[in-house]
Amino acid sequence: MRIIPISQQASGSFNNGKIIENKPIGFPQDGGFVRPYSALFYWARAEGLLDSTIGLHPHQGFEIMSFVLEGNIRHFDTKMNDWKPLEAGDVQIIRAGKGISHAEHIEKGGVIFQIWVDPDLSKTLQQEATYDDYKGEAFEVTETDGTSVTHYAGEKGLIHLDTPGVDIRRIRLTDNPFTWGGDKNVIRSLYVIGGSGMLDGKTIEQDDFIIIDDGADILLNAHRDGLDIFAFTVPATTGYPTYAHRLMH
Structure with missing residues (x-):
């Protein structure tokens, strides 16, 4: 991470x-x-x-x-x-x-x-x-124990992408912790839109960008001001040569 x-x-x-x-x-x-x-x-x-x-x-x-x-x-x-x-x-x-x-x-x-x-x-x-x-009102929102998740792309999302394996969601936490199960086949990228909190015991605050590529479960906790996170998940490998890969090699 x-x-x-x-x-x-x-x-x-x-x-x-x-x-x-x-x-x-x-x-x-x-x-x-x-x-x-x-x-x-x-x-x-x-x-x-x-x-x-x-x-x-x-x-x-x-x-x-x-x-x-x-x-x-x-x-x-x-x-x-x-x-x-x-x-x-x-x-x-x-x-x-x-x-x-x-x-x-x-x-x-x-x-x-x-x-x-x-x-x-x-x-x-x-x-x-x-x-x-x-x-905005067209996207599905799920709520569990005070955490709301807006689903933009993926299994519950509306956005159609040609890029395979993309999941996009916005996670808003208040009082209760939120656990997100890991998957070694994906990379999760989190952006703290607002508030602050803890991610696996580390402090995160507004405008932090977090890359999680080890497939581990993660535990999120909000501080008193809440925690608003935008999460963008992509496959660990694309299966095709990307423009960036060609650019850098």
Whole structure:
């Protein structure tokens, strides 16, 4: 298990600092302590300090998800040729395929995750681009002993991905501990959205990024301010050569 605090993550900004980012997994030129692994290629948390637009830019091959954590954003792409609003809880996925261009507007106070996964570019670069928007209230939420789990992708999730074996969930703890059974065939990546707590006896706090790749069970406990965790699970091995692997070898 590795805990990567925000001080060890890559950082960036757009439009003279109107949008700021910390990146648990940055592009190679971004710095930061974590390189892409398995199908996970890129992960950024972006926050709008002022209303600001990231202009039209192209994507190819990757599956790119935007999770709205706070506030409001709008997005535009050349497939639908229109601006669409998203609010806290909503999710968008672009399956970039042969190519699509995209722009996004983050309002002041808006916070998003943008996460890229590699679905095997040798296949997806031959496919047409597609996208889906999902409303927050459409996702299944399960509650056990005061812990609520929102299921985005996986067995109980709605998001369709071409990348195999992805599970995405948000776990909110209050008073009771939460145990999550391990699996040596997967890598779990956790981001502390808010609050603080303990993970297997180690303190974790807001904006920490945790990589669990040993297949062990994990025990989470919240401190008094609660604990809000975003969890992204990928297979330990993809079964196909990823773009990042080719880039680094």
